[in-house]
Amino acid sequence: MLMTLDYRTDTVRSIRAGLSVIIYPMQYLVDLPGNFISWTRDTFVTHYTLQEENTTLRTQNQILKAQLQKFTFIEAENVHLRELLQSSKRVGERMLVAELLSVDLDPFRRQVVINKGSLNNNLYVNQPLLDANGVMGKIVHIYPFTSTAILITDPNHTLPVQVARNGLRTIAVGTGSDNQLKLLYLPNNADIRVGDKLITSGLGCVFPAGYPVGRVTTVNTNPRLPFAQVLAKPAAKLDRSREVLLVWPSHASQAKMQTPCSRTQKTAP
Amino acid sequence: MSIHERRRGSWIITFSFIVAILLSILPLPPGLHAFMPSWLLLTTIYWSMALPHRIGIGVAWGLGLLLDVLYDTLLGQHALVMALVIFLTLHLHQRIRVVPLWQQAITIYVLCLIYMLIIFWIKGLQGVAPDFWMALISPLISALIWPAVFVFMRNLRRYYQVN
Structure with a gap:
């Protein structure tokens, strides 16, 4: 009864949120040792290490800044060209840094808990989650203090991607094992090779286009099967990163242009 | 007096449940988590x-x-x-309590297996069906650690005179 309600509707969300408040202290407690370790690592460092790190970070910052100069110019040019083509603009997204709580969820799924909830931030369900290297997943449940997110390796998660080299579109499905994605519905003669970079295509209207997803690791073509078996490795460090980025893609400009995204978003809720 | 007698030790029961919950979300290396016994179930079975x-x-x-x-x-x-x-445990508790620990462990294995299989079945209905053989491992480990859990909890119960 309750399970059906939860599966089909949103009515029991308040029960879930209420119980999560009871649960939160326990999650916090379990997270404490990991938190403490990172705190000690941050506190007890030598002056020399800090100096060294500072130097490398400064150099890196210089390089990134130099690249950014070029990037702003290219972005402006891109917006201009898209205006000429009368297609929707891609404008900058808002971001927020969140931290993962080190607690384990259901062992047969790939999910994480983050330390941002509905109390201070206006998160929304299906919000994309990134780390420094690529797409991690999206938010499924929002509670007052925490939220849970589903990772792209979860067997229930599908992600529309395209190959960066030639724009070949496909769907990346999680396999349930760490560091492996499966690419579906690619014919045996598709132009895909080991080492190809995959980026989000933005077609599902959940993830903004152009973020790195992973790299193709194996391509197995068997003439007896209708499709090629292609596996990829996610770019994001799904099992290691502690800090994640929450993204608010800007749909405002897309709504004006009546893209498929704005239509599905109106009907979805 | 009898009401006062009956209420004794509620906090130790609550505490054991909290510890069981903490154990069940303890972060572990990936892949190892499926081998964890169902701590909360074992604790609840013991108390019931x-x-x-x-x-x-x-x-x-x-x-x-x-x-x-x-x-x-x-x-x-x-x-x-x-x-x-827990319904099954309550139904059987007088028969489980009297037998030696290793025989109890067999019953625990069956109970945990029922637990796991129904969980897997519900997951299957939702479209996420994990590997079937994984359902057999966690109950096995639960049954193996049952004697230790039982002795520990019994000492705890006797020490704090929970009744």
Whole structure:
């Protein structure tokens, strides 16, 4: 009864949120040792290490800044060209840094808990989650203090991607094992090779286009099967990163242009 | 007097449940988590066996609901299965209590297996069907550590005179 309600509707969300408040202290407690370790690592460092790190970070910052100069110019040019083509603009997204709580969820799924909830931030369900290297997943449940997110390796998660080299579109499905994605519905003669970079295509209207997803690791073509078996490795460090980025893609400009995204978003809720 | 007598040791029961919940969300290396015994189920089985008049199906259902929120699964799936397993335990508790520990462990294996299989079945209905053989491992480990859990909990119960 309750399970059906939860599966089909949103009515029991308040029960879930209420119980999560009871649960939160326990999650916090379990997270404490990991938190403490990172705190000690941050506190007890030598002056020399800090100096060294500072130097490398400064150099890196210089390089990134130099690249950014070029990037702003290219972005402006891109917006201009898209205006000429009368297609929707891609404008900058808002971001927020969140931290993962080190607690384990259901062992047969790939999910994480983050330390941002509905109390201070206006998160929304299906919000994309990134780390420094690529797409991690999206938010499924929002509670007052925490939220849970589903990772792209979860067997229930599908992600529309395209190959960066030639724009070949496909769907990346999680396999349930760490560091492996499966690419579906690619014919045996598709132009895909080991080492190809995959980026989000933005077609599902959940993830903004152009973020790195992973790299193709194996391509197995068997003439007896209708499709090629292609596996990829996610770019994001799904099992290691502690800090994640929450993204608010800007749909405002897309709504004006009546893209498929704005239509599905109106009907979805 | 009898009411006062009956209420003794509620905090130790609550505390054991909290520890069991903490153990069940303890971060582990990936892949190892499927081998974890169902701590909360074992604790609940112990208390419902030792004190069937206090820990019953209602408590089990509530704890299962907490587990659902904790694991972010479908609300009610662990609740239903916990309630079912505790119903069986209450039905059998007088027969389980008297037999030696290793025979108890066999019963625990069957109970945990029922728990796991129904959880897997509900997952299958939702479209996420994990590997079937994984369902057999966690109950096995639960049964193997049952004697230790039982002795520890019995000492705890006797020391604090929970009744």
